[in-house]
Amino acid sequence: MRTKVVCFNCGYRSLFNENKCPSCGNVLDKISILDAIKLDKLSGEQSILKWIENKSGHPISEDGLLLHKKYIEKRKQERVKKEEAYQAKLKAEQEAKLKAMTQKALDKVNNIPKCPICGSTNINKITLTTRAVKTATFGVVGAIDDADKTYKCGNCGSRF
Numbered sequence: 396m397r398t399k400v401v402c403f404n405c406g407y408r409s410l411f412n413e414n415k416c417p418s419c420g421n422v423l424d425k426i427s428i429l430d431a432i433k434l435d436k437l438s439g440e441q442s443i444l445k446w447i448e449n450k451s452g453h454p455i456s457e458d459g460l461l462l463h464k465k466y467i468e469k470r471k472q473e474r475v476k477k478e479e480a481y482q483a484k485l486k487a488e489q490e491a492k493l494k495a496m497t498q499k500a501l502d503k504v505n506n507i508p509k510c511p512i513c514g515s516t517n518i519n520k521i522t523l524t525t526r527a528v529k530t531a532t533f534g535v536v537g538a539i540d541d542a543d544k545t546y547k548c549g550n551c552g553s554r555f
């Protein structure tokens with residue numbers, strides 16, 4: 396990546412082939428690869444601005460400098476906001492995960508079957524053996540009666 400365009404009005408530069416300066420609205424100037432190599436070697440805002448001024452042959456305007464400064468500040472704030480939003484999302488995801496795990500553990504504890512009629516926990520699972528016995532005793536009709544029912548209440552006798 397190298398600098399592709401510079402703004403001779405405010406000192407903005409970009410690694411992308413943009414046309415219009417996002418900080419001052421000026422038309423951006425494309426720079427040659429040779430110039431980009433020279434420019435990208437420079438460090439420090441002052442020496443970069445000096446290079447741009449030498450290249451354009453005129454000083455960067457005070458208004459332009461101010462706009463560029465504001466633009467950089469805006470971008471910085473946007474980055475901070477983005478990071479904050481990302482952290483908030485991460486936190487929410489972790490909380491949701493924890494909540495789901497807690498709920499799962501609670502469900503396991505609370506998942507003791509109860510009779511829906513009388514609320515008694517004195518219930519018996521209808522096993523295949525009891526169904527088989529019922530089939531032998533009452534025939535197919537009795538077995539079908541219990542076919543989709545899993546429990547029998549030991550208190551009130553209802554099946555569910």
Ligand SMILES: [Zn+2]
Nearest residue numbers: 402405416419
């Ligand atoms: Zn500009």
Ligand SMILES: [Zn+2]
Nearest residue numbers: 510513548551
């Ligand atoms: Zn019951």
